[in-house]
Amino acid sequence: MDLAAVVGCCSPLVAEPLTGEQSAELARVFKAMGDPVRLRLLSLIASHAGGEACVCDLTDVFDLTGPTISHHLKVLREAGLISGERRGTWIYYRVQPDVLRRLSAVLVPGEATQNAAVAQ
């Protein structure tokens, strides 16, 4: 999953146009965030105590079945936005803060530009 690397190599939108490949990779991440359930899952995980949440914490928030939540978590995982780790009975998810930071840097110029340092 070198998606994070691709996300990290883009200049801000206003600086120069994205190439076809860059826009394709970035769109995959934004598309993953383009669903209300997934965006809320992301915020629930990100803001949960300890920076992680198990699936059991997430399922009860929604009027959705387990398989559906599992599907959305998979989409977020494959987009590189979260990572999951099994510890005993439960699986804990946590966000990948670097990806969020780099996305933020793509949207606006001048901010979070340790991006440039990482890219080198």
Place this chain on the structure above:
Amino acid sequence: MDLAAVVGCCSPLVAEPLTGEQSAELARVFKAMGDPVRLRLLSLIASHAGGEACVCDLTDVFDLTGPTISHHLKVLREAGLISGERRGTWIYYRVQPDVLRRLSAVLVPGEATQNAAVAQ
């Protein structure tokens, strides 16, 4: 289109979970950016000289018909990400920088937090 206002009223993801309504409104914007063509259109407009581009500048970049480009521009427009203005023969599009800045502020804590000032 008070979408920009809704986008502006959200704390960073890591600070507190989004409500159902907040995630729904934010997801509409991220979904609009979740397509390679639209993301590239956005970057072409944002980085074009003068901060604006006419549709004729955008169509030739893609192997897509005019109606398809027009459709994607409409999606971006209805998401509040761009605005169009006709001047004579051509229609010029420009980005709404506030929306991008506020999206960026949702993704990471502490940055672009003139967000809070705007919200008041």
Place this chain on the structure above:
DNA sequence: CCTTTGTATCGACCGTTATCGAATCAAGGA
């Protein structure tokens, strides 16, 4: 073992959406 509980995968249904060609509208010249 077998059962229970937590989570993921599979297959199917169905609404949504990206795309096109054709038609339409808007502005400027001949």
Place this chain on the structure above:
DNA sequence: TCCTTGATTCGATAACGGTCGATACAAAGG
């Protein structure tokens, strides 16, 4: 007024994506 050019809207179609029930897997306890 008509024709040309730029851009949108409309209608149709094919592909995608969110949701579910059924099933399968993984860990822990009887």
